[in-house]
Amino acid sequence: MFEFNLLSFILGVLAGAIAGCFLAYYLLKKYMEKKMQEVTKLMKKEEIRQLAGAFGHNLSEQQINLMMSSMERAMEQAKAKNKKK
Structure with a gap:
């Protein structure tokens, strides 16, 4: 019935x-x-925190998240604009 073929196997x-x-x-x-992406997001949060600290501001986690979402929206809009060109 069935013949074993080594080459096919x-x-x-x-x-x-x-x-x-x-x-x-x-x-x-x-x-x-x-x-x-997760690591980059964490690095960006820390960079924002350090930059705000350099100017004498202590931002809350909510403020940092708000800034991050604004930056992400701006990046998406810039990518969409570049795709249209």
Whole structure:
């Protein structure tokens, strides 16, 4: 009925391994991009806090978050404007 073909088996395993590597690379890349965004957001918060402190202001977490959201909206608007050009 079914005849075992070693060459087909090896090629199937090899193709599966290659596909698995590509999938793992893609998922790892997406995970690392997400983590970098989180780290960047934390760094920006600390930079805003330090800059405000340099000018003698002590900002609350709510004020820093408000500034961050304003900056993010401005960046999104600038990206949208650049895409239209």
